[in-house]
Amino acid sequence: MEHDDLITRRQALAQVALLLGGAISAPTLTGALDAATRHAWAAAPGWAPRTLSDSQLELVAVMAEHIVPQTDTPGARAAGVHRFVDALLSDHYPSPERDRFLAGLADVDARARSRYGKTLVECTADQQVALLTELDEAAYPAVQVDSPRPPETWFFRRMKELTLVGYYTSQVGATEELHPSPFGAYRGDIPYSSVGRAWS
Amino acid sequence: MITYDAIVVGSGITGGWAAKELTEKGLRTLMIERGRDVVHRKDYITEHKPSWELPLRDARLSVGTKGAEDYPIQARTGQFRESNKHFFIKDSKNPYVEDKPFTWIQGDQVGGKSLIWGRQVYRWSDLDFEANLRDGHGVDWPIRYADIAPWYSYVERFIGVSGEKLGLAQLPDGEFQPPMEMNAGEKLVKTGVERAFPGRHVTIGRVAILTQPLNGRQPCHYCGPCERGCSTGSYFSTQASTLPAARATQRLTVLPNSIVHSLIYDAGKNRVTGVRVVDAVTKQFREYHARVVFLCASTLATTRLLLNSTSPRFPHGLANSSGVLGHYLMDHHFQAGAGGSIEGLLDHYYQGNRPNGIYIPRFRNVGDDASRRSDYVRGFGYQGGASRQGWGRGGGERGFGVELKRTLHDPGQWSMGMTGFGECLPREDNYVELSDQKDEFGIPLLKIHCTWGDNELAMRKDMAASAAEMLEAAGCKNVRTHDAYRGSGQLGAEPGFAIHEMGTARMGRDPKTSVLNGYNQAHDVPNLFVTDGACMASSSCVNPSITYMALTARACDHAVEELKRGNL
DSSP, rough: HHHHHHHHHHHHHHHHHHTTOOOHHHHHHHHHHHHHHHHHOOOOOTOOSSSSSSHHHHHHHHHHHHHHHOOSOOOHHTTTTTHHHHHHHHTTOOHHHHHHHHHHHHHHHHHHHHSSSSOTTOOHHHHHHHHHHHHHHHHOOOOOSOOOOOTTTHHHHHHHHHHHHHHHHHHIIIIIISSSOSSSSSSEEEEETOSSBOOO | OOOEEEEOOOOSHEEEEEEHHHHTTTEEEEEEEEOOOOOOOTTTTTTTTOGGGSSSSOOOOOOSSTTTTTTTTTTGGGGOTTTTGGGGGGGSSSSSSSSOOOOOOOOOOOGGGGGOOOOOOOOOOHHHHHHHHHHHOOOOOOOHHHHHHHHHHHHHHHOOOOOOOOTTTTBOOEEEEEEEEEEEEEEEHHHHHHHHHHHHHOOOOBSSBBSSSSTTTTTOOSSOOOGGGGTTTOOOOOOIIHHHHHHHHHEEEEEEEEEEEEEEEEETEEEEEEEEEETTOOOOOEEEEEEEEOOSSSSHHHOOOOOOOOOOTTTTSSTTTOOOOOOOOOOOEEEEEEEEEOEEEEEEEEESSOSOOOOOOOOOOSSSSSOSSOOOOSEEEEEEOOOOOOOHHHHGSSSHHHHHHHHHHHHOEEEHHHHHHHOOOOOOOSEEEEEEEEEEEEEEEEEEEEEOHHHHHHHHHHHHHHHHHHHHHHHHHEEEEEOOOOOTTSSSSSSTTTTBBSSSSSSSSTTOSSSBBBTTTBBTTTEEEEOOOOOOOOSSOOOOOOHHHHHHHHHHHHHHHHTTTTOO
């Protein structure tokens, strides 16, 4: 019932905005309405991972934050990318793909142990970056070759893709780092300098 | 016994139109829908929901993923997502049998696929209506463009179509609202293509989306994902357009959750007298009666219903004295085209999620010697668009961290892509039949036999090559062709995938070789009309829905006149 009410109110507001002819933006609307939802996703009290262990969750959060770090806007950890990854693994991935991803996490820690004698999370930031740089270079060879990519490169590509999806579709990524295209008119050709950042 | 003046089976694009026309002409009409009710606005449960409120961030639910378990067919399409899966049929409860892959995408609700359709609307021309006669494939259409042109206008004025007039014989202009705008990349390609290839045109898609208010519906606000439902009624759907009109007459009864099992035929009168309906919830049978019946259940559902309506007079399906019922199944073949990048234009951008792309009208085999192909008959059009790359490009390139985040703050380079939509020839060996298996309601499952023929496969080569040629001529870089077809029997651009399935109860002049006459009226049974895609005798290459709408409105007009004359 609450769910229905929320939808109805949002749609009512959207209609009003349209009737007024204003190009009110989606984040303005949702910001006014969905504080509860936002908090629920970002840091719900009692939230717990359903597929990842606590240490796997932290490993994902650490890697994600290296991929999209905090700058003048929040990074992947603040955007809850690790929670999104747990949701995907729990509710979307077929079991073989989920297991492959978990094996990829284990492989990262195995590399960290053999190199530095500790898990990636326990490594210094410089050590973490050095390891992730290796994985990145292996996953995206400078020279394209026709032979199939080595299987271990699957994980880092996937981790990077999930981080980008999780970040740029989060409220932080979609409305603070980038911005959603406002509802209203369509303008087919505007100067990029007039908006200054990509639409999310 | 419950009796109406008219029964309409189905509530999608054509069912809604039939209900509107018949009720407005004074008939008490029962519209029967297999699926659940969907109430305009209230049941658009994901409309305007921001990405972060969708737990999977609107993931595409592909085959094999969790969430798609009950939808192994629907999940083949890229359109099937977390945000709209509730508007697709549950395959696990509605199975069919594929001889070779045929992807049957279906709605299962009041409004049918009108809630999730592609909204592209193009008139047929006499190039299309005369095609069968000229090259001998299929039977001649019993109508010509002049018969349907006023009905196209009638429909366009009611549903609202935005687009650009071009004055082309092969793609007649309609009653258009102002067109949507092209973006800078598309304008560049348009200029290049039209300079290099006189006679070819790049235009904005003609689309059943408002750019001006119409009948209380608001113009598009460019939120993007139409298929979640539109509370402002900006695109044509049953809920936004035809259903309110039909309801306003107070002569409409809508019956959701009701599966029509078969039609009731009275051999003495040679009339259908009603329908047998199974309640989807209680599984109890009921009968409803009427003076005239319109089948608008969607191409294959309509034909399945006719095949399942047997009697001593029609042992192989109602109105099937010709034996062609179920045959001459068609779809458009697509996903063959090209893409490339556009250099420069980096200070050009766009605002708003335009639910529309560009269109390149057919330019092959259009009647003159210059356009004639020796390797195939008929033709194709292109749909496509240009855009700047978004943040997703970061997943395909080396690099992470502050530098990656800074790069993705700006949009990437421009790219342009297009895919052809090609005409499919009507062939007898593309057909559907009833299988030995039955669904939970005791209705035999449909078994579908359909493959592409040599003509389609030859055309696809040109669809890819000509797209690349035009992009190169327009100055695009890194131009690559694509063709998703993987061979007969494989998934990949398989028949059905364009969701333009049509034919199987075709119109024609001769009752011996066709099911319906020039008014979509069964040759064999005068008070039975079929006005969905099943009626089509050929496929053209343009998106078919507006032609179904125009044929429906025209058939309703004829049916009511015939009722008044006492002929039905």
